[in-house]
Amino acid sequence: YHNAHTPGELIERADGDVATLARFFSRFVVSVLGNGALILGVLLLLVFVDWRVGLGLGVFVLIALVVMLRIRATATPLWAAERQASADFYGFLGDYLAGLEDVRSSGAGAFVLRRCAELMRSWLQITRRAGMRGYALVASSHGLFALGTVAAFALSAMLFRTGALTLGTVYLIFRYTDMLRQPTEQIRNEVQDLQQADASIGRIEALLATAPRLRDGPGGAVPPGRLTVELDHVSFAYGEHGAVLHDVSVRIAPGRVLGVVGRTGSGKTTLTRLLPRFYDPSAGAVRLGGVDLRDVTLQAVRSRIGLVTQDVHLFNASVRDNLTLFDPTVPDAQVREVLETLGLGDWLAELPHGLDTVIGAGGVGLSAGQTQVLACARIFLRDPDVIILDEASSRLDPATERLVHTALERLLAGRTGIIVAHRLDTVAFADDILVLENGCVREYGPRHKLASDPDSHFAALLRVAAEEVLL
Template identity: 55%
Template sequence: ASIGRIVELLETEPAIRTAPPPAALDAGPLGVTFDGVTFCYDQDEIILDDVTFNLAPGQILGLLGRTGSGKTTITRLLFRLYDPTLGAIRLGGQDIRHATLDDLRNRVGIVTQNVQLFQASIRDNLTFFNPEIPDARILETLEMLELDSWLTRQSHGLDTRLMAGGQNLSAGEAQLLAFTRIFLKDPGLVILDEASSRLDPLTEQLIERAISRLLQDRTAIIVAHRLATVQRADRIVILQDGRIVEQGDRVALVANGESRFSQLLRAGMEQVLA
């Protein structure tokens, strides 16, 4: 019975496939377009409802909304863990269904609140077991993110083994290692699901500087929980129950006292979106 289940699994066709003709995504910062995107996990529950927005190459989008509003679903669709039920998603003007999954996932980098770490060396955790990334580049990136002193404290340098789930790391250290991964990948679009938990002030400063470096010359979508982070955004999208209830230029929305975004800031964004 077990062998039968294994054979059945191996014969299962993947739900996500590259649509012909395949085409490579552009180099450099990627523009993002959601064109009438609706998504349902099943026919009874609409998670995203006719979502449309545009983000120019190199711009930063602040994505806001309460838990369950659809923010995480947008990030999963961009990484093509699922395809839209209706509508299209384009990166650099190209429908992502025509990009190979390898190309797409090399050009899109995601930093989530929960960093997945393996029971493996620091090197393998940072490179996702890619032997083509030289140690010199890893060390240069760690130094840029001010993690070089942390590395010198590890007993075997890059060969030091981490525990599964990063059990031998602090939350801040795990986050900074996740940033290192993204720098090594050098994507054209960065998706940052900001950690909502508080860290110690020194680690907060390190992460703030890492975010600033990461967003240089890249398009970015930030699922923001804090005022300091959303102030980096060029554009704002506010979701509610799977629909966009407001979007626009951040500075213009701040200047409009009647805008939802302006009201969020006055009410204390971190408390309202908790």
């Protein structure tokens, strides 16, 4: 779901639609009930003065309310389209801001501005159509009120001529009729806001009705201690697209490390996303400690697995909060110890406020290597039983990579691990090697055995990598 909708679109739906409802309901009840009571009181006074005049104006008020509600019903789909256009625009804006450097470096600024203008033009057209329905509501209420006033005067004049009403009573009816104008207009304004609120309610209901793709299992327990990881005839496809993994079967014994290599698009990253149960396989089963992941809760699975990817997200928060992920129970001494282990002790000492130093969103001011090392520090603090490193050192310079490799070796000691890498020197910690090709298992076995077999695909990859180094 999150891959199918941009972050900006989701923010606009969660914030913009909710804000529209908040503004509406903050005054709707008081305004409608108060003005409704005023209208009812005026009509009762008119009935007391003369039941025929009161009944006539009561009918006109009822007709006006029915007309306004019918216009509201026809305007709601247009306002729903306006809210979607707003979400599309903010989704585009979020994507542009996230890729601002790429846009500037590639000279795509003109395209972005043109696309922005197209979205705003479309948004304006939809808003104009929706607004015209609102103006129709205003025109109809004014027209009906004018007709009601004319009818009240005509009826009062007839009764005056017959002597049933005095001139003072006619003026009183005029004043009471005029008193109906303000509450009627305020109720009309609330009905206009109800058009937008109704559209927002529909979008929020659709969001709340979206069923999670992954559901917690019945609550089985993952056994404590070191864990086996097993993929049993696993196949997987993203939606209606072709299968990314085909009948993959792998078993990683407790404490062993699996290195996963293969060309780009071979399914390496997808395989690692099945283990924390970001997705469920289309066929087959993924087991942790012999337990099918679908039989336990998501929290129970993810608390035992640590994942470090090449794309690290850092929050606009302190160093401490970025490393502990806002967990106040983690002691500062433990955080400092981890940073010392990873060789960032000097870096921490140079910070103006130590662990309280604020890191900008996305790691502003940090090198790619420092960002990656901080991601590794998060895993140290969590101390999971299974470690997944997805191109975790691909952004590091050689000196920093050697430092992190030393720390990762200590982290992987005694734990089950999976290392995904393009650079084959990264899988030096691996006990076993899995070679994927087009989503299928091309080769699987102990690393030393495959490396020593000149006919193995892994040995061929090592020779190619060695030739590249020599060049």
